[in-house]
Amino acid sequence: MRDLAKRIRDGDARALARAATLVENRSPEGIELLRELFPHTGKAAIIGITGPPGAGKSTLVDQLARALREEQKRVGIVAVDPSSPFTGGAILGDRVRMMRHHADSGVFIRSMAARGSLGGLAAATTDIALLLDAAGCEAILVETVGVGQDEVEVARLADVTVLVLVPGMGDDVQAIKAGIMEIADVFVINKSDHPGADRLAREIKANLISPRPIVRTVATEGTGIADVLAAIRSHSASKNRATIWSFRLREMLRERLLERFSSADFAAAAEQVAARKRDPYTIVDEWLKRFEN
Amino acid sequence: MRDLAKRIRDGDARALARAATLVENRSPEGIELLRELFPHTGKAAIIGITGPPGAGKSTLVDQLARALREEQKRVGIVAVDPSSPFTGGAILGDRVRMMRHHADSGVFIRSMAARGSLGGLAAATTDIALLLDAAGCEAILVETVGVGQDEVEVARLADVTVLVLVPGMGDDVQAIKAGIMEIADVFVINKSDHPGADRLAREIKANLISPRPIVRTVATEGTGIADVLAAIRSHSASKNRATIWSFRLREMLRERLLERFSSADFAAAAEQVAARKRDPYTIVDEWLKRFEN
Numbered sequence: 001m002r003d004l005a006k007r008i009r010d011g012d013a014r015a016l017a018r019a020a021t022l023v024e025n026r027s028p029e030g031i032e033l034l035r036e037l038f039p040h041t042g043k044a045a046i047i048g049i050t051g052p053p054g055a056g057k058s059t060l061v062d063q064l065a066r067a068l069r070e071e072q073k074r075v076g077i078v079a080v081d082p083s084s085p086f087t088g089g090a091i092l093g094d095r096v097r098m099m100r101h102h103a104d105s106g107v108f109i110r111s112m113a114a115r116g117s118l119g120g121l122a123a124a125t126t127d128i129a130l131l132l133d134a135a136g137c138e139a140i141l142v143e144t145v146g147v148g149q150d151e152v153e154v155a156r157l158a159d160v161t162v163l164v165l166v167p168g169m170g171d172d173v174q175a176i177k178a179g180i181m182e183i184a185d186v187f188v189i190n191k192s193d194h195p196g197a198d199r200l201a202r203e204i205k206a207n208l209i210s211p212r213p214i215v216r217t218v219a220t221e222g223t224g225i226a227d228v229l230a231a232i233r234s235h236s237a238s239k240n241r242a243t244i245w246s247f248r249l250r251e252m253l254r255e256r257l258l259e260r261f262s263s264a265d266f267a268a269a270a271e272q273v274a275a276r277k278r279d280p281y282t283i284v285d286e287w288l289k290r291f292e293n
Numbered sequence: 294m295r296d297l298a299k300r301i302r303d304g305d306a307r308a309l310a311r312a313a314t315l316v317e318n319r320s321p322e323g324i325e326l327l328r329e330l331f332p333h334t335g336k337a338a339i340i341g342i343t344g345p346p347g348a349g350k351s352t353l354v355d356q357l358a359r360a361l362r363e364e365q366k367r368v369g370i371v372a373v374d375p376s377s378p379f380t381g382g383a384i385l386g387d388r389v390r391m392m393r394h395h396a397d398s399g400v401f402i403r404s405m406a407a408r409g410s411l412g413g414l415a416a417a418t419t420d421i422a423l424l425l426d427a428a429g430c431e432a433i434l435v436e437t438v439g440v441g442q443d444e445v446e447v448a449r450l451a452d453v454t455v456l457v458l459v460p461g462m463g464d465d466v467q468a469i470k471a472g473i474m475e476i477a478d479v480f481v482i483n484k485s486d487h488p489g490a491d492r493l494a495r496e497i498k499a500n501l502i503s504p505r506p507i508v509r510t511v512a513t514e515g516t517g518i519a520d521v522l523a524a525i526r527s528h529s530a531s532k533n534r535a536t537i538w539s540f541r542l543r544e545m546l547r548e549r550l551l552e553r554f555s556s557a558d559f560a561a562a563a564e565q566v567a568a569r570k571r572d573p574y575t576i577v578d579e580w581l582k583r584f585e586n
């Protein structure tokens with residue numbers, strides 16, 4: 001394990017891949033490794049990239065990684081797939097586009113599967129980001145899909161959150177507003193050469209409580225990427241790391257608590273409840289007593 | 294409390310409103326009440342209505358409630374708002390449209406706020422549905438917003454889940470597919486008089502592993518509502534209640550475990566971790582020991 005930790009700190013891609021699997025499987029070795037590496041982390045900025053499907057997030061991540069590489073920065077990319085909670089996840093088509101970084105030893109890409117109902121995606125994402133941090137990545141781009149609760153959780157764990165929108169969304173801005181608008185530190189209007197970019201900028205401004213940067217991009221052409229990076233950097237400096245760690249600790253605790261229960265526990269109790277032989281409130285009370293022994 | 298339970302079973306709207314507040318605030322009285330009412334539940338079908346913003350979910354819920362009222366069924370509506378995790382939630386504009394049911398003593402409407410990072414929305418929604426069940430509602434329509442993880446959780450707790458889509462969504466079906474498509478029992482193509490309805494139906498079929506009913510509606514005109522109800526009923530009969538209770542029990546347990554920790558616990562630890570004075574893995578280990586004493 002000590003050897004693996006050393007190889008990770010040296011930026012060995014194979015060691016990182018092995019460690020990421022240990023961590024994603026929540027194995028005790030993975031936790032031990034993270035504990036060992038933790039003092040060597042804290043240099044990377046974790047940048048969450050979120051927004052509705054079709055907004056061009058993958059292309060933006062691609063361009064940001066390219067720009068960071070031009071500055072000789074080591075870059076980590078964590079792509080959170082919107083995979084099925086039943087089948088355990090599939091690689092999205094647009095991940096293939098990112099593959100061209102694979103030849104570059106300064107970019108590490110990890111695709112993560114969404115988890116089942118026990119959650120833990122946000123905690124696992126944080127752990128993978130810490131591995132990449134220990135490996136010397138100065139920026140870790142975490143791309144989520146959609147704008148649901150899962151994305152809000154992942155966004156809260158990032159140092160800076162970028163919300164990518166596109167013109168012509170209509171009423172959808174209203175819906176997005178309620179969830180993730182408050183959490184975004186930087187707004188990107190991608191495909192800003194499309195009609196409606198000005199209107200979208202006005203709508204975003206109208207819905208913001210405190211001012212935040214709004215940057216226009218055409219990610220497919222690389223336009224505006226330097227501005228996005230500048231906005232990220234200016235916000236990264238101002239964000240309170242302790243607040244972010246408070247969210248991260250909650251996620252980690254939640255996950256560790258629920259791993260003590262098996263599917264069989266839930267299945268047996270569910271049969272009794274469905275038949276109205278027992279009530280669920282009393283059963284949960286009994287489960288809580290398990291922790292006390 | 295016994296008196297409140299009796300009034301709820303008699304379908305007293307004021308008692309229900311008070312109980313819903315107790316339950317939503319997760320007060321001990323609320324849990325006690327649910328425990329008392331639980332043996333009198335199990336008659337209602339909990340019907341989740343989900344889909345992307347703008348698909349016409351509220352209108353569909355409205356029309357389904359109307360159709361059920363024509364059959365003299367008592368109806369519950371639980372509207373889950375996509376409210377901000379910071380401000381605690383707002384009533385959506387389109388809730389106003391549903392207000393016209395308010396004059397009808399056979400329809401109970403409860404709007405629920407989304408919760409903070411500790412979660413519990415799905416558990417609270419289930420509890421409110423049980424209250425409405427005990428009050429004699431034969432159908433409880435739970436409307437969620439969006440297609441994120443939160444919606445997947447709520448959908449899993451429903452007896453039947455209806456996914457509402459509209460023509461002209463383009464690539465978005467691909468994104469929705471991965472998350473909630475597998476969980477939907479009934480597909481509704483709303484605004485089916487718009488171009489692209491046939492194409493959407495084909496896309497849905499192409500993405501389904503097992504066949505499910507696909508119903509076309511124009512909810513604003515009441516077209517297709519009877520077909521949606523028929524599809525819901527046919528699926529409601531086939532669904533395994535124990536499987537659903539297994540998801541519900543997990544949610545309930547998760548919520549009860551995390552309520553033992555305060556924000557101050559997390560804040561104090563987060564300061565130390567952010568400063569790299571301690572590692573988060575060791576802190577969580579110590580928190581787990583709390584349960585053992």
